[in-house]
Amino acid sequence: xxxxxxxxxxxxxxxxxxxxxxxxxxxxxxxxxxxxxxxxxxxxxxxxxxxxxxxxxxxxxxxxxxxxxxxxxxxxxxxxxxxxxxxxxxxxxxxxxxxxxxxxxxxxxxxxxxxxxxxxxxxxxxxxxxxxxxxxxxxxxxxxxxxxxxxxxxxxxxxxxxx
Amino acid sequence: xxxxxxxxxxxxxxxxxxxxxxxxxxxxxxxxxxxxxxxxxxxxxxxxxxxxxxxxxxxxxxxxxxxxxxxxxxxxxxxxxxxxxxxxxxxxxxxxxxxxxxxxxxxxxxxxxxxxxxxxxxxxxxxxxxxxxxxxxxxxxxxxxxxxxxxxxxxxxxxxxxx
Numbered sequence: 373x374x375x376x377x378x379x380x381x382x383x384x385x386x387x388x389x390x391x392x393x394x395x396x397x398x399x400x401x402x403x404x405x406x407x408x409x410x411x412x413x414x415x416x417x418x419x420x421x422x423x424x425x426x427x428x429x430x431x432x433x434x435x436x437x438x439x440x441x442x443x444x445x446x447x448x449x450x451x452x453x454x455x456x457x458x459x460x461x462x463x464x465x466x467x468x469x470x471x472x473x474x475x476x477x478x479x480x481x482x483x484x485x486x487x488x489x490x491x492x493x494x495x496x497x498x499x500x501x502x503x504x505x506x507x508x509x510x511x512x513x514x515x516x517x518x519x520x521x522x523x524x525x526x527x528x529x530x531x532x533x534x535x
Numbered sequence: 536x537x538x539x540x541x542x543x544x545x546x547x548x549x550x551x552x553x554x555x556x557x558x559x560x561x562x563x564x565x566x567x568x569x570x571x572x573x574x575x576x577x578x579x580x581x582x583x584x585x586x587x588x589x590x591x592x593x594x595x596x597x598x599x600x601x602x603x604x605x606x607x608x609x610x611x612x613x614x615x616x617x618x619x620x621x622x623x624x625x626x627x628x629x630x631x632x633x634x635x636x637x638x639x640x641x642x643x644x645x646x647x648x649x650x651x652x653x654x655x656x657x658x659x660x661x662x663x664x665x666x667x668x669x670x671x672x673x674x675x676x677x678x679x680x681x682x683x684x685x686x687x688x689x690x691x692x693x694x695x696x697x698x
Contacts, residue, residue, distance in 0.1 A: 385588065391593075397583075434598065466593070472632060474630055477688075
């Protein structure tokens with residue numbers, strides 16, 4: 373059976389993120405998957421996601437690292453708990469800190485590969501190393517410190533849910 | 536005379552950035568100004584720049600820090616050189632590294648204030664501290680290490696310029 377993207381398991385009320393929410397029609401809707409011990413995501417920037425002509429905008433690259441990082445953090449939490457991703461309660465992470473090193477300009481017009489690797493899972497905190505490659509050349513490296521969405525925030529969101 | 540935004544001084548060929556380019560019709564077109572020793576920018580996220588309901592998407596906040604940082608770096612370079620911003624050759628910076636600490640969720644629906652402070656100007660490298668506040672409460676703090684666009688890249692861009 374084909375693997376479903378991490379982001380498809382986010383509860384509906386937490387699936388509106390501009391970077392990765394499946395319900396945000398204006399957003400990037402990135403999709404992340406396991407590839408052995410690493411996670412992987414492919415993304416094609418739009419022509420207007422430009423920095424200087426020919427290169428991808430750094431804020432877009434930071435966003436890809438951010439959302440692929442939080443997605444990988446959720447998937448890692450399920451793995452650490454020995455649970456399938458379709459079991460309740462759902463894991464959903466927010467970014468506590470983000471670090472991005474732009475090693476070289478990232479060419480625009482090429483599908484990017486974003487990869488993640490779990491560095492640490494400790495309680496509600498997960499640290500993910502993420503890097504981006506264009507045509508097999510790594511252009512950006514980053515780290516995401518992700519924390520599980522606080523229970524009271526989840527409760528408030530579920531209560532505020534329309535319908 | 537009213538102060539013009541830093542970004543309005545970017546050479547045309549380098550004014551296409553999705554975050555801050557005045558010529559990118561799809562982009563955020565942020566505008567940064569001096570406010571004494573600090574730089575300041577105001578930005579109203581769109582309703583779809585959402586993380587979880589009620590809060591601003593972290594990738595957007597990282598983008599604001601990034602572009603306000605590079606804008607402030609350019610302005611700081613003119614100050615350090617004792618030059619007005621409308622003199623040639625123009626200063627334009629790219630991000631070498633970006634660090635963002637999300638201190639607390641940033642509420643959506645409020646105009647954000649992004650402030651920058653020059654930490655260091657050394658040769659072609661400028662370090663800028665940036666923070667974001669909503670209703671006077673600082674929610675995000677970051678740091679941008681910006682480097683001046685390499686001369687050969689500027690030359691290539693000017694050469695490739697249509698017309």
